[in-house]
Amino acid sequence: MCVEPTEPPPNRLTRRGVLAASAALAGTAAALGAGTSQAAAAPRRAARAGDLVVEGGTLLDPATGDVTEDAVVVIRDGVVRASGARAAVAVPDGVPRLDAHGRWVLPGLVEAHIHLNTAAEARDAVRKGATSARSGSTNFFQDVAVRELARQAPEQAPRLKAAGIFVTPDLGDTILADPDLAPLARLKNGVRSADALRRVVEVNLARGADVVKTRVNERAGLPEQDPLAQVYSYEQLAEVVAAARRGGKGVLCHSYSEAGCHDAVTAGIRSLEHGVFVGERTLHEMRRRGTYFTPTLTAMAGLAKSSDPVLAERGRTYLPILKRAVLAAHELGVPLAAGTDSSGGSVSPIGGEVELMHAAGLSALDAIRTATTGAARLLGLTGTAGRLTRGHAGDVVLLTGDPLKDPGLLKSPSHVVRSGIAL
Numbered sequence: 395m396c397v398e399p400t401e402p403p404p405n406r407l408t409r410r411g412v413l414a415a416s417a418a419l420a421g422t423a424a425a426l427g428a429g430t431s432q433a434a435a436a437p438r439r440a441a442r443a444g445d446l447v448v449e450g451g452t453l454l455d456p457a458t459g460d461v462t463e464d465a466v467v468v469i470r471d472g473v474v475r476a477s478g479a480r481a482a483v484a485v486p487d488g489v490p491r492l493d494a495h496g497r498w499v500l501p502g503l504v505e506a507h508i509h510l511n512t513a514a515e516a517r518d519a520v521r522k523g524a525t526s527a528r529s530g531s532t533n534f535f536q537d538v539a540v541r542e543l544a545r546q547a548p549e550q551a552p553r554l555k556a557a558g559i560f561v562t563p564d565l566g567d568t569i570l571a572d573p574d575l576a577p578l579a580r581l582k583n584g585v586r587s588a589d590a591l592r593r594v595v596e597v598n599l600a601r602g603a604d605v606v607k608t609r610v611n612e613r614a615g616l617p618e619q620d621p622l623a624q625v626y627s628y629e630q631l632a633e634v635v636a637a638a639r640r641g642g643k644g645v646l647c648h649s650y651s652e653a654g655c656h657d658a659v660t661a662g663i664r665s666l667e668h669g670v671f672v673g674e675r676t677l678h679e680m681r682r683r684g685t686y687f688t689p690t691l692t693a694m695a696g697l698a699k700s701s702d703p704v705l706a707e708r709g710r711t712y713l714p715i716l717k718r719a720v721l722a723a724h725e726l727g728v729p730l731a732a733g734t735d736s737s738g739g740s741v742s743p744i745g746g747e748v749e750l751m752h753a754a755g756l757s758a759l760d761a762i763r764t765a766t767t768g769a770a771r772l773l774g775l776t777g778t779a780g781r782l783t784r785g786h787a788g789d790v791v792l793l794t795g796d797p798l799k800d801p802g803l804l805k806s807p808s809h810v811v812r813s814g815i816a817l
């Protein structure tokens with residue numbers, strides 16, 4: 395059962411309406427009063443969107459744990475130019491101020507697993523504090539369009555790493571997402587052969603995906619599925635990883651069973667998603683390889699509250715197991731990343747995942763790192779996201795209290811700044 399030997403898609407982003415969709419989204423944003431991308435600046439220019447001074451708050455640097463009272467963060471053109479104690483920072487004249495007295499000042503949060511299908515969801519996510527994010531895939535490349543929206547109108551969406559479409563045996567309607575997927579429609583057993591797996595990855599890369607999302611187990615969120623049943627073997631996962639690597643991309647893998655987690659990790663994935671039953675053998679392998687763990691505790695806590703009795707029971711059973719896995723991973727030195735797995739309209743605040751990481755046993759600072767420096771490294775955004783030192787993006791959340799005492803405060807920032815624009 396082979397895919398027809400047609401030409402692989404060319405490795406270009408600007409194909410078949412992707413940019414048309416992006417332009418439509420960005421046009422909507424511009425009509426709403428965005429417009430931050432401007433032409434070359436005069437040597438001394440007036441303040442403009444992307445210029446902001448955040449002053450008077452208590453600054454926390456997640457990398458060092460340092461806390462600075464009466465701090466100033468100077469953002470110009472969306473980038474931090476200086477930050478620190480007021481006496482040590484030269485504050486430029488004529489730049490808009492955001493008064494942060496009585497607030498804690500943290501870098502914008504990094505959400506490592508979210509499904510953003512619409513501009514409204516993207517706006518919701520950024521307003522809840524996720525100024526950077528990694529997609530967990532969308533059915534029709536909507537995440538690629540959201541990423542372009544974020545580039546043109548940063549206050550409308552998180553800075554996004556797009557995953558494109560899910561590499562899964564049954565593509566369903568997603569078969570219509572790109573003409574190069576059409577030959578796969580004739581496969582009786584779905585996307586399982588090496589050729590078919592490669593094809594889906596290559597279509598993703600051609601459409602501009604930054605990462606590749608696949609799976610080893612069935613879903614927990616569907617009552618008729620057994621999340622411990624394995625859908626891809628080690629060999630199939632290795633094929634996906636190799637195809638992604640040829641395009642310089644890493645793979646995130648939906649996983650539940652220990653056997654599945656082990657196959658995924660040893661096949662070379664970059665991050666394990668969900669991973670409820672991940673065992674010690676696999677955690678050691680993850681530490682050795684530097685594989686990330688994105689447990690999406692928020693999704694599991696949500697399942698426990700489901701109106702479907704099968705799902706609710708599953709969530710109640712899985713959540714404590716997952717929390718123990720998170721703590722075991724952390725104690726072994728496996729890097730953790732915060733992700734909510736939000737999808738389908740309602741975006742969960744990424745701060746809630748930080749709170750659950752803390753509830754699983756991480757210190758408040760380590761929990762905050764899973765949504766700042768840690769997740770930034772997973773997304774390839776070290777130096778851009780996760781801190782507010784010079785050269786980082788001007789992404790800020792203000793909190794009404796001390797998150798080292800109560801990480802739950804991250805769920806509801808009083809202000810969010812994205813690329814120097816106060817939302």
Ligand SMILES: [Zn+2]
Nearest residue numbers: 507509530735
């Ligand atoms: Zn997901």
